[in-house]
Amino acid sequence: MVKLVLEPYWEAQFEGTSYGFRPGRSAHDAIGRIYTVIIRKAKYVLDADIAKCFDKINHDYLLSKVDCPQVVKRTIKQWLECGVMDNGIFEETETGTPQGGVMSPLLANIALHGMINDVENNFPNTKRREDGSQKQGYKPKIIRYADDFVVLHEDYEVILQCKILIAQWLRKIGLEIKSSKTRICHTLKDVEIDGRMEKAGFDFLGFNIRSYPVGKYHSGKTGGNPNKGQKSRLIGFKTLIKPSKKKILAHHEAIKEVIKAHKKAPQAALVARLNPIIRGWCNYYRTVASKETFSSEDLILWNMLRAWTISRKKKTPLTDALRKYFSHGKHRFWTFQTRDYVLYHHAETEIKRHQLVKPEASPYDGNWTYWSKRRGTYTGTPTRVAKLLKKQKGICPQCKQHFTPEDLIEVDHIIPKSKGGKDTYNNLQALHRHCHDVKSKNDYLYDWLDKDYEWKDDVLIVPMTRD
Numbered sequence: 001m002v003k004l005v006l007e008p009y010w011e012a013q014f015e016g017t018s019y020g021f022r023p024g025r026s027a028h029d030a031i032g033r034i035y036t037v038i039i040r041k042a043k044y045v046l047d048a049d050i051a052k053c054f055d056k057i058n059h060d061y062l063l064s065k066v067d068c069p070q071v072v073k074r075t076i077k078q079w080l081e082c083g084v085m086d087n088g089i090f091e092e093t094e095t096g097t098p099q100g101g102v103m104s105p106l107l108a109n110i111a112l113h114g115m116i117n118d119v120e121n122n123f124p125n126t127k128r129r130e131d132g133s134q135k136q137g138y139k140p141k142i143i144r145y146a147d148d149f150v151v152l153h154e155d156y157e158v159i160l161q162c163k164i165l166i167a168q169w170l171r172k173i174g175l176e177i178k179s180s181k182t183r184i185c186h187t188l189k190d191v192e193i194d195g196r197m198e199k200a201g202f203d204f205l206g207f208n209i210r211s212y213p214v215g216k217y218h219s220g221k222t223g224g225n226p227n228k229g230q231k232s233r234l235i236g237f238k239t240l241i242k243p244s245k246k247k248i249l250a251h252h253e254a255i256k257e258v259i260k261a262h263k264k265a266p267q268a269a270l271v272a273r274l275n276p277i278i279r280g281w282c283n284y285y286r287t288v289a290s291k292e293t294f295s296s297e298d299l300i301l302w303n304m305l306r307a308w309t310i311s312r313k314k315k316t317p318l319t320d321a322l323r324k325y326f327s328h329g330k331h332r333f334w335t336f337q338t339r340d341y342v343l344y345h346h347a348e349t350e351i352k353r354h355q356l357v358k359p360e361a362s363p364y365d366g367n368w369t370y371w372s373k374r375r376g377t378y379t380g381t382p383t384r385v386a387k388l389l390k391k392q393k394g395i396c397p398q399c400k401q402h403f404t405p406e407d408l409i410e411v412d413h414i415i416p417k418s419k420g421g422k423d424t425y426n427n428l429q430a431l432h433r434h435c436h437d438v439k440s441k442n443d444y445l446y447d448w449l450d451k452d453y454e455w456k457d458d459v460l461i462v463p464m465t466r467d
Contacts, residue, residue, distance in 0.1 A: 002075060003106060005068070006068065010110055011363070011364050011365075012362060013113065015117055017143045018113070018116065018144045020105070020145040020147075021105030022109065023363045023364075023405055024357060024363045024405040027205045027206075029356055029357045030143050030144075030145045030204075030205060031209070033143050034150065034152070034209060035239060037143075038152060038187050038209070038239055040220065040223065040235060042187050042189070043153055044184065045150055045159075045186065046162060046163055047202045047204060048148075048178070048183075049148050049149075049177070049182065050112075050147040050149075050170065050175050050177060051175070051176050051177065051178035052175075053108060053112075053175060054104060055099075056096055056174050057175065058172075059077070059080050061111065062107060062111045062173070065111065066107075079101065079103060080093065081094075082098065105146070108146065115170070116144060118165075118169055119142060119162055120140060120141075120142060121139075122161070125139050140152065140158055140159070149166075150204055151163070163182075183198065183202065184198065185198040185199065186198070186200055187201060187211045187239070188200055188210075188213070206244055206247045206284070207243065207244055207285075208244040209241050211238065211239045211240075214237060219238060220234075220237065220239065221234060221235065240289045241288040242288060243285045243288070243293050254277055255278075255301060255304065259305070263312075268340060271337070275344045278345075279344055281346075282294065282349035283349070287352060290351065291347075293346075294345075295346070295347050297346040298346050301346070302334065305343075309321050309322055309325050309326075330342060331343075355377040358370075363404055363405055368402035368404075371403075372389070372393075372394025373389070373393075375405060375409075376389035376390050376394070378405075388411065388428060389403065389409075392429065396430070396435055397429050398431050399435050403430075403432070408433040409431070410430070410431055412428070412431045412436050413427055414427050416443050
């Protein structure tokens with residue numbers, strides 16, 4: 001209840017480039033924002049992490065920022081000071097927010113609110129060049145996801161100043177930058193930092209972000225402005241975002257553990273366990289340049305499954321053992337499948353670019369049209385649901401309300417299949433889960449053979465109950 005009271009107010013206050021643990025925002029938005037900043041101009045990067053963010057936040061500072069009635073503030077204070085049980089031992093919590101609590105992410109965002117604007121406002125928006133012209137957009141760009149953040153700017157000195165300013169800002173709330181996870185580098189070239197060479201590019205939220213020098217036929221462009229007489233020119237590099245090597249290796253280990261655990265299990269059990277892992281990993285990385293990675297992952301997976309087959313063949317010839325588990329199917333001759341299960345391949349995942357959320361947009365701002373349409377563009381939204389949302393203009397036909405980012409959406413057959421309805425788009429609609437339950441409950445009350453319905457704007461209009 002307290003979260004429902006505080007969240008709408010603070011969502012209207014939070015900075016536009018803060019993305020962690022906020023409704024309607026995701027890690028893909030943070031990555032997309034970084035891409036827009038570095039796509040046309042190579043920059044230095046401060047990649048940093050806040051040490052023990054959830055454990056060290058100063059309670060007095062946090063409570064002073066929470067503007068709410070005293071009765072609510074007392075409740076929050078009790079949550080913060082309730083203590084924790086660690087292996088049966090009670091420990092008092094003098095600082096930090098309880099990890100795992102519903103309120104903890106929101107309280108952490110409240111505590112860190114203001115860091116981005118306060119640091120960016122220490123720098124002018126324009127700077128005069130040596131030739132006398134004005135350079136626009138000189139302020140550094142800070143993108144934060146929970147306790148991880150990056151600072152981007154083309155001048156190394158500005159990056160160093162930002163590091164000092166952020167450390168000073170964090171100190172007043174009892175936090176500090178984690179030095180072991182802090183790195184300064186450049187997006188395009190290898191640079192020497194404090195006597196050590198730092199390779200180009202950086203990892204953030206499981207992605208590797210880097211610009212690569214290329215020839216004129218692959219180079220990106222600045223994007224000119226004809227109204228101001230500015231022509232587009234080649235920049236000599238191309239920015240690519242890929243899955244990080246660390247996360248690729250972690251994915252290998254996850255698959256390897258499953259295969260090892262199912263060494264003597266039926267093939268169907270192995271496929272049923274692998275498919276969700278592969279789909280989930282691919283869905284997270286489908287918004288970036290992952291096509292080559294997906295293909296290479298399928299080759300590695302094939303070799304793992306071949307080894308799994310060999311470990312079970314005993315005295316059976318290798319060819320016969322392979323034919324037992326691999327057969328002709330959707331992946332041609334080497335489809336790892338049973339009668340009921342087919343192994344999902346990484347390369348089956350379609351690359352789908354993520355649509356970046358507007359910086360100041362919030363699900364609580366009343367712009368239902370924007371958020372309902374955006375729901376159809378989410379990378380995790382099934383194609384069929386996305387098409388129906390677009391067709392319905394983001395509105396549930398049952399309750400006439402817009403869909404929100406948190407709503408559970410189900411596909412319904414307008415005329416039930418049990419009553420002769422077809423599995424075609426003209427007979428499908430996207431409904432809220434609770435609306436779907438109500439509609440399905442009333443389906444039996446209507447005699448679909450009466451044909452007492454009509455088509456209107458490609459939507460089937462039917463009465464829900466008999467008179």
